[in-house]
Amino acid sequence: MAIQWFPGHMHLTRKAIGERIKDIDVVIELLDARLPGSSSNPLLAELTGHKPAVKVLNKQDVADPARTPLWLDWYNARSETRAIALDASEPAPARRLIDACHQLAPQRGGMAKPMRVLICGIPNVGKSTLINTLSKKSQAKTGDEAGITKLEQRITLADDFYLWDTPGMLWPRITVPESGFKLAASGAIGRNAYDEEEVALELIGYLKQHYVPLLEARYKLGLPPGAVGDMQDEEVLEAVARKRGAIMAGGRVNLQKAAELVMTDFRTAILGPITLETPAEFEVWQAEGARQ
Numbered sequence: 001m002a003i004q005w006f007p008g009h010m011h012l013t014r015k016a017i018g019e020r021i022k023d024i025d026v027v028i029e030l031l032d033a034r035l036p037g038s039s040s041n042p043l044l045a046e047l048t049g050h051k052p053a054v055k056v057l058n059k060q061d062v063a064d065p066a067r068t069p070l071w072l073d074w075y076n077a078r079s080e081t082r083a084i085a086l087d088a089s090e091p092a093p094a095r096r097l098i099d100a101c102h103q104l105a106p107q108r109g110g111m112a113k114p115m116r117v118l119i120c121g122i123p124n125v126g127k128s129t130l131i132n133t134l135s136k137k138s139q140a141k142t143g144d145e146a147g148i149t150k151l152e153q154r155i156t157l158a159d160d161f162y163l164w165d166t167p168g169m170l171w172p173r174i175t176v177p178e179s180g181f182k183l184a185a186s187g188a189i190g191r192n193a194y195d196e197e198e199v200a201l202e203l204i205g206y207l208k209q210h211y212v213p214l215l216e217a218r219y220k221l222g223l224p225p226g227a228v229g230d231m232q233d234e235e236v237l238e239a240v241a242r243k244r245g246a247i248m249a250g251g252r253v254n255l256q257k258a259a260e261l262v263m264t265d266f267r268t269a270i271l272g273p274i275t276l277e278t279p280a281e282f283e284v285w286q287a288e289g290a291r292q
């Protein structure tokens with residue numbers, strides 16, 4: 001069953017972005033490098049008046065290193081868009097962000113024309129972590145300056161470079177069922193919006209197709225190499241439950257517990273570096289979604 005999630009309206013966000021956007025040169029959209037298509041909110045371009053955009057594929061340390069370059073190329077092929085990959089806790093992410101923004105708005109720079117940037121992202125992509133890292137390197141300014149509400153935060157990354165945090169919440173937008181599952185697996189949507197067992201089975205289904213060695217290495221199910229790829233998703237979840245001692249009174253397997261384990265292993269990257277979609281797959285899902 002497809003995941004439906006209606007987390008609430010973005011009236012305040014829309015209004016606040018609308019008020020700020022006229023003074024913004026570049027919009028940074030933070031994405032989860034493990035789902036760089038599904039974690040993007042297609043409404044953002046509309047909300048920001050199609051300003052030049054830097055797509056930051058964050059959490060690259062836990063994404064598949066063979067797939068991140070495909071996504072960077074995919075985003076870089078768009079006009080007025082630069083894509084970079086980073087790890088929000090890396091010591092000095094600012095330089096690359098600044099360079100990417102200057103490429104998109106070369107007319108801005110210097111004290112008279114400081115670069116003005118808005119940073120956005122759906123929950124859990126690492127925006128707070130990145131802002132914390134950037135703030136340590138600069139002076140985070142909040143509060144009492146004219147025009148800066150409590151909901152906004154302005155960080156001075158360089159004397160001529162201001163970064164504004166998005167006020168309000170940019171909720172993810174589930175455009176196709178596949179994206180819903182990937183967003184749920186990543187932790188970007190509310191826990192009450194999905195069934196963990198269902199999402200874990202979808203996750204296992206994808207891992208069976210693309211990451212069998214990682215599944216085998218993590219769960220050591222005692223099967224011949226590659227055999228896990230031929231099992232049903234439910235059989236794999238059950239085998240994980242038995243292997244990890246998720247057994248209820250009476251000896252029945254606790255599939256709910258096993259589902260939580262698999263999801264946590266993905267989220268914390270104990271399973272290994274994984275990306276849940278390629279640009280080609282994402283394009284196919286979107287085309288199918290558009291036909292329905």
Ligand code: G4P
Binds near residue numbers: 062086123
């Ligand atoms: P948000 O503001 O966009 O909602 O996200 P936030 O910074 O709170 O980050 C969400 C989770 O992702 C946090 O983990 C954070 O540590 C982790 N994270 C952020 N950036 C990166 C990154 O580049 N690489 C990796 N591997 N993880 C990243 P958490 O488990 O929810 O919290 P905590 O245990 O770190 O406190």
